[in-house]
Amino acid sequence: MIHMGLWLPLLAGLVLLLFPSLGRGFAVASAAASLVIWLVLFVGYDGGVAYYSQTPFLPELGVYYSVGLDGSGLLLWFAVSLVVLLGVWIADVPVRFLALSLIMQTGLLGIFAAQDLVLFYVFFEATLIPALLMLWFFGGPDRLRAIYTFALFTLVGSLPMLAAIFAVRYLGGAESFLFTDLAANPLTGPAATLAFLGFLLALAVKTPLFPLHAWLPGFHQQNHPSGLADAMGTLYKVGIFAFFKWAIPLMPEGFQQWQGLLLFLAAFGALYAAWVAFSAPDWKTLLAYAGVSHLGMGALGLFSGNMEGTVGALYLLGASMIYGSAMFLFVGLVYKRTGSLELMPVRGLARHTPALYVLGMFLLMAMIGLPGLSGFPGELMVLLGAYQVSPWLTFVTFVSVVAAAAYALTAFQKLFQETPPRPASDAAQASAVLDLNWREWGFAALTVGVLLLMGLYPKLFTVYLEPLGRAIAALFGGGA
């Protein structure tokens, strides 16, 4: 089942590339099937690394095709499957674009399911190809620059990680690249410090952690305005997961050497990004920096190295993948109506599109961490965890939460509620804007439902995340 869930999107994507006439329905069917497969896996989950399977891939070199899902994988598979379904359902894009999204889905699912470090690396890198193609074929006029920034940040970051991967195995003395083997032989000493730096470079690009987030604004600004590529890009921000799954357990000593710097970067990165988001000229820039800010906060939780922080970071990662991606798709809807990504495309939009307004409200409230919606539980746990390590940095991060409310609400007010200065002409323009159609109602219902579910009943996932958090805490002598 897990193999089917993993490879089905790739297969569907390739079929769709070859036979574009199958159309959107095929992509939606594939994405829905993925979500159903996830549901089956979720219902059958019984703790630990479930659905584990291991086949020799390059046995001479100790590389295995080994996949399995733990609690974090389960949560993130849900996020990916849901967002891809929402994306292919709502985005008005060419069929080839949908196919690339499906192909990218396999890469993302693989990142979360891989139980072999080399397999993880392969998925981590291979996902770059569809992301680049999406940006290239469907991006804006200045995309070449964005592509080079994106590709070179990614490659320059992740190639040193390969050296670190060799170091983890050969200097650590493990027999293979399997997670269980590597975790049993953690790297120690100065080698661990350097190897962690290798991971750090790659994963900071993908967290994204200040100051290696620089590729992100260009990436989002130049991508297709429908928001589908941005949503996929949001899912590709797997840095926190990779820190949690690979870098920290394999090199706990190395992590401790860098912990102070990492906490500082996470906290001030979150604040800095929130500040930049406040003066963002358009929605995509705003959302890009908002993402940096939120994930900086998540990283702070993870880098605290205790149970609350880790669980909160993973939950926040999953939640922010969903609301962040949905936000980009929502902005795509606004673009469809107004032809602009500016913060204030037309005035008084709320009067004509009340349903769109309510949907945006829900998403925004989730984003700024309103209790009852999906952003809150993660943020709360992160702050609780971080407070035990560094109250001051927690305070800094807390300021970024307040700032989030400020920039998000200001932008939202501009989008929907500014009254028209020249009533006659603008009113005419705005009244031509249509409210949600049935497809968009479906998108809205599913999104809001999940936001509420994750906000009101976080235990659904956290119960599986807690053992993982305890394992991380145990590495640093924390409470069992």
Place this chain on the structure above:
Amino acid sequence: MTTLYILVGLATVLTLLSFVVSREASRYIAVSGLLLAGLYSLVDWGQTVIGFGGLYQFDTLARGLTIVAILGGLWALLLGPARKFEFPLLVLFAVAGIHIMASTPNLVVMVIALEILSLPLYVLATWQRNEKGFEAGLKYFLLGALAAAIFLYGIALYFGATGSFAVGAAGSGPLYTAALLLILTAFAFKIAMVPFHWWAPDVYQGSPTVVTLFMATVVKVAAFAAMLRIFTPEGLEVWGMALAALIALTILFGNLGALAQSEAKRLFAYSSIANAGYIGLGLFGPTGGITIPFYLLSYGLATGIIFAVLAMLSNQDIPLERLRGLWYRRPLLGGAMAISVLSVLGLPPLAGFWAKFMVFQEAALAGFWGLVVLALLTSAIGAYYYLKVFFLVFSRPTLVQEADDREAEAALAEFGSSEAPGIPVSSAPLGLTQGLMAPAAHTGLPTLSILLVALGLLGLLSILPALGLRFFSPGPTTATVAATITAPTVGYSHSEYRFITPNPRPLHHPLHALRAPPGGALTAGSHTLLDGSPGDSLELFANRSPLGLVGDCSERRVTVVVTLPLPAPSCEAVRPRGQDLTPIVDSL
């Protein structure tokens, strides 16, 4: 032996026969000869054929590399010019030279093989009768001759130091070091390692594209075959630092040099220089004999596809701009080009990634961490120019190009294809230049189907790299030691068997656990340990108590034959004779 007879015999016979049979016929004879030689290399796979009193040693390494060389030769023949009978002949001689080079452990035979291989290539380089062609040929010849002279000088010193022409003869002292370094220099010339690379861009650019394809892929095979035999990890302290310095310069300046290029053949010439450096990394490690052939195969396929596409565009200079919009103008060529470029860049999950992964880990195993990091960083530099090509292929073609395409088609219909000797650009009538340049190689069905086959093979290596690796590994039947293990009767606490041998290389974890048998249980039959070094004597352990000597390791690979009954689960280790037992037992 049959492979040798076919290649050499056919080359000789065809030289005479070419005067009487038609050009097409001589081409077909050459192709079928290569195919037959390839088939005979596959016969008795895993066995070592020894002939001529040990001068000819056709083992798995030689078999694998011969197959790679034959693939390259076939490709060049099928793409190459058909109007001259010399072309298939020269390719045949070159392949024969590579085959001899790959299958001899004797340095003097290597010199002969090197000449058999090089002389045809000098001629092929001058194929284009223009200034650039002559420059290429002359440069290649003079520097090639210089390299051969250095090689000979090295051999003379080698004989002086060791009293033998056989590779792997033990030696020491400054004379021995000087000999090895001279030999290393000679090969560095041949595979164009920095700072001995100056000839490569000019020669690659000046030669017809098909010949460039042959040079870039196949000459490396020959050089690395010989290097794998001469520079074994046992002598690492003699040549290790010199090779490391060469590789560091090569990967750095190869990639930096490529950044500034605006002509496709020159760009891929620099890329080929950089890749020679990456392949060299494999020489450090214990399993270079498997991973280097894998690299050569996957690199040969990808670069072969790139140069084949270039050859179909033109035999002359190809400014990068001509690749713009290839995907829209010729989807098959564009797609093949794009995939191959990504593979050479080493993006997972393509075969190029697995190849790089393998050779990099060889260097890591030997403890050359600085070199690994440098290699990875330079790969990131490489990403810039590879991606440049990649996105050019997927750019919209310009209006001028579309017009050119139509013109080219019209010219093609009127004049037929222009073949390798080509009409010099300057003398072509105005406006027809593009048309006459365009279809340099055959673009008919056979060529395209070969392209598809190569793509398929590349895809197969990407999805199942283990298949390629196993192809180059000596089979488990090459038993060098065997031991019968009687069953211990006490109960065991560990659930898994392990073979452990000390790593002979410095700077590495002292106890490197090797391949646990699949499934973790020791079964009856042979188990091959991929590591170990001559002189190691291995012992088997069960739950901390030695079970007895397994045997000596006379080659780099050791096979342990286990006879059941042996109860599972149990825990086994192999230790070198005389080594302290404690660290091994502690690690279990």
